[in-house]
Amino acid sequence: QIDNVPPILTQALVAVEDKDFYKHFGVAPLSIMRALLANISAGRTVQGGSTLTQQLVKNLFLTREQTITRKIKEALMAVIIDARYSKEVILEAYLNEVFLGQNGDTGVYGFGLASYFYYDRPLNELSVDEVATLVGIIKGPSYYNPRKYPKRVAERRNVVLRLMLDDNLLSPNEYQTALDLPINLASGASLKKDKHPAFMDQVRRELRQVLDNPDIRQSGLKVFTTLDSNAQVKAELAVSKGVAIQEKRIGKRDFEAAMVVSDIDTGEIRSIVGGRNTDYAGFNRALDAKRAIGSLIKPVIYLTALELPETYNLATHLADEPIKLKSTHGKMWEPQNYDKKFRGQVPLVTALSRSLNVPTVILGMELGLGSIADTIWRLGVEEEVGLYPALTLGAVNFSPLQVNQMYQTMANNGQYIPLHSITSIMSPNNDLLWSFDIKPEQRVDEKATYLLNYALHKVTLEGTAKSIRANFPNVNMAGKTGTTDDYRDSWFSGFDKNILVTSWIGKDNNEPVNLSGSSGAMQLFIAYQKQQEPKSLVRRFPKGLGIAHFDKETGNLSRAGCTDTFSVPAITEALPAIPKKCTGESRVPEKPKTFWEKLFGK
Known part of the structure; x- marks a missing residue:
């Protein structure tokens, strides 16, 4: 609209193309005469005599043929338009049509x-x-x-x-x-005809959901989106370059990838990359490629456990020993850890940070597959999942967008808010037709979520994602790697204070890529974060949480100061009474008493 055009543009346009625009009635006879004389003098066309109104008529209604008949039509139509419309309306039309x-x-x-x-x-x-x-x-x-x-x-x-x-x-x-x-x-x-096609694909899908009438969708709507163009460009660069690097390193070809970046607090999608060819508006893997998620399911299982604080806490020992389970087809399934070793007993926080399979399976079966499916739904993935033992190790197919939704709720202190790419829609007349007004909903316990995120932070310090700390030594982040059978899918979901990034690498034909979550998809996350300044993860300490001390050997609650203990946050109201003595009377040596303390019996 003319009101949104910088005055210097309209002033320059009139000064160069039609000095008498505000004075003439559509045509300028003097300008035509000046142009005619100049062209005769030069022996060629060096100057035009058409007004802005005539140029508009030619652009809108006439051909570009150089004939007297066309020029007469052009002049007559310009006079009619000038009589019927204001100069501002004519200028606005010209600015949009030239x-x-x-x-x-x-x-x-x-x-x-x-x-x-x-x-x-x-x-x-x-x-x-x-x-x-x-x-x-x-x-x-x-x-x-x-x-x-x-x-x-x-x-x-x-x-x-x-x-x-x-x-x-x-x-x-x-x-x-x-x-x-x-x-x-x-x-x-x-x-490009479709700039950022993967993101715009999501916008179109949401538009179809919120505006049922297709006629309304084609009537010049103003759609306000959540796109962060800087984040989008960075994500596209991280994916396109990152995939090429991995192919060269592994010596394979035809890798594909996807990435979703979202704002943790608002659920607003900042960028979507649907494939390595970021300009291609074809199959959108971020939205439509549903692949097994592998170890990305593990935080869901541990969160389900931590919501039962009388039974489980970060120090609770889990069994890590051989187990046989009957699969859906009647075959026996014997899950293994990545290193083929069994540790007997491991603290819950260690089992998650080291992504151990066997303790996770045993814990998942104790909790019940139905409970795990319920947590998946509460985290925002409304998808039917098969209730069979392999679910505990991620034998369930989700898209990167669905995974991002699941982790967004965890990263947002258990508050669910739907991921979305549209904030509002206005009519051509600036009437508000729709706006996103869904309030966050506390779907899972905030204290349990805090404990989970503490463990996911540990993953980046000493677990499967520890190279994040190596790349960002002064920034606290959290995340989880995911690797599926035969290294067919490489996943990572990670977050800092503000944003959550989910990345995936695999092949469309489901062949192995020979990449783990940490060696593949996590590298895309690192490449993305290196293009900006990630903010250190900070989460409010919920009421009811405190630092507790646990015995390393048993996982039982211990007193402060005892030897062979470790300290982690815990839901204090759910803990048993603190023991009066240390296990085995072992205690950290006290500071020697001074002469005066001994003398006065202190």
Whole structure:
């Protein structure tokens, strides 16, 4: 709209293309005579006599043929339009319809689009020299193509700047400064037919859900999205480069990948990458590739346990010993740890941070598969899951978006809020048609979630994701790796204070990629975070939590100061009474008493 156009643009346009725009009645006979004399004198066409209104008529209604008949029609129609519409309406139409270049087989019409095509920025962010360049292009978008003929365009821009100076639109200093600037353009990749196609795919899907009437969806709506263009570009770069690096390192080809980045507090999706070819608007793996999630399921199981604080805490010892279970097809299943070893008993926090399979399976079966499925639903993944033992090791197919939803609820202190890419929709007349107003819902216990996130932080310190601490020594983060059978899928979900990132690497044909979660998908997370400054993970200490001390050998509650103990946060109200003595009377040696303490019996 004309109100949103920088005044310097309309002033420059009138100064260059039609000085008498606000005075004439659609045609300017004097301008036509001046142009005719100039062209006769030069022996060729060097000056046009068409007003902005005539140019608009030609663009909207007529062909470009150079005949007297067409010129007469053009003039008559311009007079009629000038009589019926205000100068502002005519100027607004011109600004939106003028031809300013070619983007492949698609024309670039209007200054708004041209601003993005040439500079990747909206009109109101352009500098004076950039505005002058766009105005200069009008004379001949092919001849003055700034990507092909920058020197030619610079000369034309300088003519426009001179005319702006003559009309007192620029001061001499402003004129000289703009004159010395080079022609700087965007790369040209900014105006693809579908920019960020994977993210826009999600926007379209949500649009179909919130607005049932297809006629409304085609009527010039204004859709406000959650897209962070910086985050999107960083995610696309992390995926495209990261996949190529992994292929080269492993010596395989045809790897694919996906990434979803979301805001933890709001559930707003910041970026989506649907494949290694980030410009391709085809199969969107972030939304539609449902793959086995492997060890990404483990935090769900441990959260289910921690919601039973009378029975389980971070120090609770879990069995790590051989187990046989009957699968759905009647075959016996014997899960193994990654190193094929059994440890007898391990603390719950260790079993999760080291991603041990056997303790997880045993714990999951103790809790019940139905309880695990219920937690999955409460975390936001409304998908039917098969209740069989292999569920405990991630034999369930989710998309990266679904995984991100699941982890977003955990990272958000147990508060569920649907992931979304649209915040509001307005009509062409700026009436609010819809806005996202779903409030967060406490789906899982906040104290249990805090304990879980403590363990997920441990994963990045000493567990399967410890290379995160190596890459970011001063930043606290949390996350979980995931690897499926035969290394077919590599997963990672990780978060800092503000954002959650879920990444996946695999093959469309389900062949092995020979990448674990830490060697594959986690590297995409690291590559993404290295492009910015991640904020250290901070979570409020919920009421009812405290630091408790536990015996290393048994996992039982112990007194402070006893030897062979370790300290972790715990839900204090659910703990038994603190023992009066240390196990085996063993105690950390006390500080020797001074002479006066001994003397007075203190």
